[in-house]
Each structure stands twice: as C-alpha cells, then as structure tokens.
Amino acid sequence: MLLAVVIDATDGALARTARVKDHIPWFDGALLDNIVDYTTYVLVPVYFIYRAELLPPQDGWWLAPLPLLASAYGFCQKEAKTSDHFFQGFPSYWNVVAFYCYAFKTPPWISGFAIIALSISVFVPIRYLYPSRSPTQRSLVNTLGMLWAVLLAIILHQLPEPSHILLIASLLFPAYYTALSLWLEWHRAVD
Secondary structure, three states, X not given: OHHHHHHHHHHHHHHHHOOHHHHOOOOXXXXXXXXXXXHHHHHHHHHHHXXXXXXOOOOHHHHOHHHHHHHHHHHOOOOOEOOOOEEEOOOOOHHHHHHHHHHOOOOHHHHHHHHHHHHHHOOOOOEEEOHHHOOOOHHHHHHHXXXXXXXXXXXXXXXXXXXXXXXXXXXXXXXXXXXXXXXHHHHHHHO
C-alpha cells in the first residue's frame, strides 16, 4: 500500500512530463488513475482491514462494505477532484486508515467507528488538499509527505512491534494535512 502511494504521488507528474496526452490523445489517463486509485486506496485496504480482523468480530462484517460503497460514490462524482486541485469529501485514504489501525493494534470498536465516520465524511463536501498538485504550500506539503513516507517505511520494517514514539510522530503529517485542508476550506467559505 505504501508503494502504491509513492507511485500515485509521481505518476501524474511523469505523465505530464512525458506529454502522454500529446502522444496518445485517445487515452484517458485520468480514468485509469481512478481505477488504480480505487483498487489501491479502497479495495485492497478494506480487504486488509477485514482479513486482519480489525473490525468487531461478531457483527463487524457489515462495516467492510461501507467504505467500498461510499468511495465508489465519491470516485464517481464529477467534482471528486476539483478543478483547483482539491478532493471533495474524505479522499478515500483507506490505506492510511488500515495502516494505523493495524500498527496501533486499534481495538475493533474504534476501527469500526473510524470506518463509519470516514465513510460518512465521503459525502460531506469539505475540500481536502490534493497533495501532489496542492495550490498552496505545495513544496512544504510534498516535503513533509516524503518525510512521512520514509517514517512509514521504517515503521513497516519494524512491524509487528513498531516503535510507539515513531507511530505517534508519524501522525503529525496526517494531522497537518487535515488541519491545513480544514483551514483552507474555512477561509474559502468565509471569503
């Protein structure tokens, strides 16, 4: 899942550099990107959440389809990625949710609550930064994102018993990303 994020963070820039639209104008790279993103950000992580038994054991089975359905709806919205480079609604970062639930050994009821809350937030029209194409603080966002990826790679190497200090430290980037997105959204609503 980490490798998928690295590829996703660079594939668009590589396609623009290679001028794929000029060389293969009939090919819709954005459509392919959505198919790959749904698979790697939604389908695989939700399967992992289910198979790793991160949901409540007795009645948690019904939670697994929620992100699949919510994200299918989210990906099919015309403004899922806005023209000014934001995601509309929770951007289906289920791979991040799966990673943290697994690494922190989150109790199943907390994982279940997160699944419900984040599935609902797909429908809430709050805009989140599109990190690799951020219209504001792009260099800072991408630099922090790369540092976060390195930290996650270290934590992955330490699994199944990662450093709790590194895990807590790794939450700084998702917190920053969310806070910046909400701050920008608030300023957009006020203006």
